[in-house]
Amino acid sequence: MRVDCFKCKYFRVTWDQNNPRGCSAYGFKTKQLPSILVKQSSGMDCLKFSPKPQQEGKR
Template identity: 55%
Template sequence: MKKINCRKCKFYYVTWEKKQPHGCRAYGFKSAQIPSIVVFQSSGTDCSLFELKAPSK
């Protein structure tokens, strides 16, 4: 598994829910774990939808 930092992905968001603080808009789910870990555990492959966020202005 290659290291994917979801916090740098444009699809990642913080849900502010205690039990599921991490969200992925690309796959449409919330999770207690970082989304790239959930994707790898469920599919056996690395996240293929990762897109780097645009730099802040």
């Protein structure tokens, strides 16, 4: 399963130009997508992925 960080409620964009992407579940910032760093570090897919709540009117 490939985790899509952009659809995760823990994904955030930071003000740090060197590390513009972050994960509030794991508490880190990175240049790449957090799910890629988790996979490289642990060898496992991200276990903290949680889909963002659906906004009304959006599909």
